[in-house]
Amino acid sequence: MRKLLVTEFVSLDGVFQAPGPDGSGFKYEGWSFPFNNNEFMKFKVDELEATDILLLGRVTYEGFADSWPQRSGDPFSDKFNSMPKYVVSKTLKNADWNNSHIISDNVIEEITKLKHEDGGDITVHGSGSLSKFLIEHNLVDEITIMVYPIILGIGRQLFTDMPKTKIKLIEAKPFQSGIVVLRYRPEEIEK
Secondary structure, three states: OOOEEEEEEEEOOOEOOOOOOOOOOOOOOOOOHHHOOHHHHHHHHHHHHOEEEEEEEHHHHHHHHHHHHHOOOOHHHHHHHHOOEEEEOOOOOOOOOOOEEEEOOOHHHHHHHHHOOOOOEEEEEOOHHHHHHHHHOOOOOEEEEEEEOOOOOOOOEOOOOOOOEEEEEEEEEEOOOOOEEEEEEEEEEOO
C-alpha cells in the first residue's frame, strides 16, 4: 500500500502562494528560491526518490507542465517528467505532460485505488485546495511543511477555512539556511 504525502513550502506567516517563479504576478513570486541550497536539494531529491506518483491540483499541474518538460539531464527532472502524474480537476480537458492522467470524477475512490496499489509514495506538491480536500477526507498519511524564514504579509495561506485538525509531529529538522522541515501525521478532524 502506498503512502500519500503532502509537501508544502510556506512562509513564517503561512503563505504558500508562488514559492517559485510561476508567472502569476504575485508580488513576491519566487520568494523561496534565495533559501535553497545543497541541503535543501538533498532533502527534495530524497523525497522524490521515495515517490512513484505525483498527485496535483490543476493550478500546480499547469505550472509544472509549463516548466518541467523543458528540463532534462538530471535525476530530478528526468524522474519528474517520466513518472505517472494525476491531476484532480473538473475543468482541465487535456493533460499533455508525459504520463499524465486527469481525475475529474469519484476523486476519493480513485485516489483510494492508487493508495491500495503496491509501490512508492504518492506525493502532492503545492496544490492547496487539493491538499485541504485530501486531509479533510482522511487520505493523507503525512504532511511535510517546509517553513521558510520570511514573512510575506500578503498572499494565500495554506490551511484557510479548514476544520480543526489534530496532527502529530513526527520530525522537526532545521536547515542551515533557516528553513525548518516539519513532518506531521494527521490524527483527527473535527466534524
